[in-house]
Amino acid sequence: AxxxxxxxxxxxxxxxxxxxxxxxxxxxxxxxxxxxxxxxxxxxxxxxxxxxxxxxxxxxxxxxxxxxxxxxxxxxxxxxxxxxxxxxxxxxxxxxxxxxxxxxxxxSLGMSMLYRLVESAVSTLGKDFDVEIFEAHHSGKKDAPSGTALRLGEVVAAARAVDLQEKAVFDRSGDKRSREPDSIGFSSVRGGSIAGDHTVILAGDGERLELTHRAHDRxxxxxxxxxxxxxxxxxxxxxxxxxxxxxx
Missing domain, CATH: 3.40.50.720 (NAD(P)-binding Rossmann-like Domain)
Known part of the structure; x- marks a missing residue:
């Protein structure tokens, strides 16, 4: 169309x-x-x-x-x-x-801006801030985490000069260890008709920054x-x- x-x-x-x-x-x-x-x-x-x-x-x-x-x-x-x-x-x-x-x-052009904001925030705040990436999509989406979430992970990894494949954490079920330094966590939600939500959380000591993009229409x-x-x-x-x- x-x-x-x-x-x-x-x-x-x-x-x-x-x-x-x-x-x-x-x-x-x-x-x-x-x-x-x-x-x-x-x-x-x-x-x-x-x-x-x-x-x-x-x-x-x-x-x-x-x-x-x-x-x-x-x-x-x-x-x-x-x-x-x-x-x-x-x-x-x-x-x-x-x-x-x-x-x-x-x-999405807005998502492209989020990439830039995430790169700037991660580079500026440094490794004292833990990074978690959250995404939510409609119930019919088959891959998790989303490709966009993985791309956000690549942006974070590049800003920290680390390898995403080594630092990515996709499942913490049953894991009783504390969070490893430089790890990049991913969380996914599937339900309803959500077009696409992505949030990058930078969590520091006593504060956190959340950068979010929401798609309302495909x-x-x-x-x-x-x-x-x-x-x-x-x-x-x-x-x-x-x-x-x-x-x-």
Missing amino acids: GVQASNEFTLSGAFESDGNELLGQDAGELAGIGKCGVLLSATDRSLIEQAEVMIDFSSPSASIFNAEICAEVVTALVIGTTGIDFEQEGLLKKLADKVPIFMSPNM RNFVHGALLAASFICAKQPGLYGMSDLLGK
Whole structure:
């Protein structure tokens, strides 16, 4: 729906996984905007090759598959998929040597500002403040913690010059030890129709700072994805993110 409403882009293909019961139906009707003449199909290499940019919100494995095709046919790619792990991100970095790839688990402009605020706060307050990351999403979300929460963890780790994989704590159930220095904790909630809440807590001695972003409507993700698509089309091969889009 966002692409159809745009004056800059034209929808040339809409893809779903093989065997999906919606295949063959008009993408516009499925989006609630009326017929657009583009039928939902399984991934079509020829359509990707003809396109200037592909926008992918799918699953981590599907995003890798689509990125491999885009790298082969040299079509720019925007990935908004969440749940991409460290190994998969490494594969995308290699594919980005061949084609421009824009990757962000959260396309919200407000979230991009939160990244900046978190980086500044962690760097300024130092290691005397413990960091915990809380996120909440709708009951249908499959990955936990969210990709955005993991990205926030990466921002914290980079600001402290530590390795997130070594410092991340995802489960404290049954753990009777005290909190380890420099650890970065993650907590997740799933329920109802929550579009997306993320809070970074910096807890010091006698005080704490909470930095929060709340998404009230998923349309803000569409707006960000279209801005990313416009941005990436003019770029050389490489891996880009929201900080590049916003000119940091």
